Amino acid sequence: MFSEAEINLMRQALKNRREYCVKQFKQRAAEYDAQLKQSQSQLKQVSATSGDSERHNLHCNIQNLRAQKGNAELIAQKAIPIAYDNKQAKLELLEKWPDQYQRIRAELADGSYRKRRWGDVQDIGFREIEPGQEKDIKSGQKAVEQMKKLGMMPREVENQAIVDYVTDLAEKVAAHSDLHIPLHVTVLNSKEVNAFALPGGYLFIERGLLDAADDESEVAGVIAHEIAHDVARHAHKLMKKATIAEIFYTGAEVAAMILTGGAAGIGTYYALQYGFSGLGLMLDLKLLGVSREYELEADTLGIQYAWNAGYDPSGFVRFFDKMATREGYVVGIGWFHDHPPFYDRMVNAEREIMFLPKKPQLAVQSSAFEQMKKELAGVKQKADQEQKDKPSLLMPEKGCPAPQAAEYKPGMQIDSICAAPDGQPAPAPPSKQKTKSGIRPEGQSFVQYTR
Ligand SMILES: [Zn+2]
Numbered sequence: 001m002f003s004e005a006e007i008n009l010m011r012q013a014l015k016n017r018r019e020y021c022v023k024q025f026k027q028r029a030a031e032y033d034a035q036l037k038q039s040q041s042q043l044k045q046v047s048a049t050s051g052d053s054e055r056h057n058l059h060c061n062i063q064n065l066r067a068q069k070g071n072a073e074l075i076a077q078k079a080i081p082i083a084y085d086n087k088q089a090k091l092e093l094l095e096k097w098p099d100q101y102q103r104i105r106a107e108l109a110d111g112s113y114r115k116r117r118w119g120d121v122q123d124i125g126f127r128e129i130e131p132g133q134e135k136d137i138k139s140g141q142k143a144v145e146q147m148k149k150l151g152m153m154p155r156e157v158e159n160q161a162i163v164d165y166v167t168d169l170a171e172k173v174a175a176h177s178d179l180h181i182p183l184h185v186t187v188l189n190s191k192e193v194n195a196f197a198l199p200g201g202y203l204f205i206e207r208g209l210l211d212a213a214d215d216e217s218e219v220a221g222v223i224a225h226e227i228a229h230d231v232a233r234h235a236h237k238l239m240k241k242a243t244i245a246e247i248f249y250t251g252a253e254v255a256a257m258i259l260t261g262g263a264a265g266i267g268t269y270y271a272l273q274y275g276f277s278g279l280g281l282m283l284d285l286k287l288l289g290v291s292r293e294y295e296l297e298a299d300t301l302g303i304q305y306a307w308n309a310g311y312d313p314s315g316f317v318r319f320f321d322k323m324a325t326r327e328g329y330v331v332g333i334g335w336f337h338d339h340p341p342f343y344d345r346m347v348n349a350e351r352e353i354m355f356l357p358k359k360p361q362l363a364v365q366s367s368a369f370e371q372m373k374k375e376l377a378g379v380k381q382k383a384d385q386e387q388k389d390k391p392s393l394l395m396p397e398k399g400c401p402a403p404q405a406a407e408y409k410p411g412m413q414i415d416s417i418c419a420a421p422d423g424q425p426a427p428a429p430p431s432k433q434k435t436k437s438g439i440r441p442e443g444q445s446f447v448q449y450t451r
Contacts, residue, residue, distance in 0.1 A: 092343040141200045144198060156188060157207055171185070171225060181230075189379065303352045
């Protein structure tokens with residue numbers, strides 16, 4: 001356990017780092033902007049007289065500066081704040097978990113945990129979470145049609161081995177859940193780290209999610225969470241509120257970009273085309289539409305379903321934490337943006353895991369998963385190549401040298417793109433303290449503050 005003083009110190013350090021980091025990238029964006037204006041005025045001066053190769057070089061230069069400026073803005077306005085919010089949430093966890101842990105232990109000791117909502121986990125599949133699942137099939141079909149018509153649906157992965165793997169896994173989880181309607185599984189060829197369920201058993205897994213997952217229990221956990229949304233009929237309940245429907249339809253174009261994941265990602269696109277306020281607003285509206293209460297419900301049920309299907313239920317938490325930590329994925333818009341890692345969700349998830357009856361040999365990895373990853377590498381390479389050859393709003397000039405070394409790559413820690421003001425790495429709690437906080441030491445759990 002950490003003293004209040006230690007926690008406060010870390011909190012202050014995080015705040016300072018965040019401000020410093022944002023300021024650096026704002027400055028960088030301003031520098032790119034100045035260079036951009038200079039290049040554009042140069043182009044104007046020489047436009048009438050310049051030859052093809054000079055023009056090409058100037059076009060390339062402007063294009064790259066635009067991309068770099070957009071990138072720097074994206075990092076300053078979205079990636080850094082989100083990354084530091086996540087760190088803040090972990091700090092909150094460190095602070096409050098010891099008490100929570102004691103409470104969970106007490107509930108385990110006196111047996112009261114059995115009376116928790118949906119505590120009847122031995123009866124999964126035979127209990128009623130929410131009546132009327134079958135009524136959602138029609139609206140799900142409609143939503144799928146609509147999305148296809150609006151061009152909002154990315155194309156599907158054609159590799160049959162991958163499709164079979166995901167379908168088998170999802171059906172296995174569904175068969176151990178409270179879902180009573182047929183499941184339709186679609187694997188989308190998009191680099192977004194995303195999965196979503198439309199009402200009525202329509203489950204969509206995007207390629208980027210498979211790519212980001214390190215083992216089968218992680219994928220199973222996300223699938224179980226999405227199935228739980230359908231079991232509890234969350235979309236149906238949300239759609240009853242007119243405002244949500246309005247957001248959905250006025251946001252159709254934005255949603256199309258989010259789902260299909262443009263060349264450089266939605267964020268950069270908006271940074272370049274419209275500035276940032278538009279995207280921020282849209283995302284905030286989108287987040288409002290995602291009820292925190294429903295997320296907690298889907299977490300609880302999803303953890304139960306993954307466990308019931310024989311998977312290590314902490315795979316879900318591991319994936320969740322990984323997405324929260326990898327700055328590159330924070331920039332990508334997908335599952336993670338719809339599922340912000342609030343402190344209470346982590347505690348809720350860990351709690352449910354502790355309450356589940358112990359099972360021997362819960363699966364984490366499988367050879368089928370590893371085989372799928374091999375297939376995926378080929379699909380990814382092909383898609384990346386096709387993406388490169390595609391005409392793009394962002395990169396209209398072809399044959400340019402690649403922009404200067406990217407400032408970040410997916411998977412990088414936010415600390416590595418912003419040198420700390422004092423040159424010190426982010427404050428890390430001493431590792432020997434970890435197990436004392438009560439989180440399973442072997443679990444590589446979310447309590448790891450710096451990773
Ligand atoms: Zn969710």
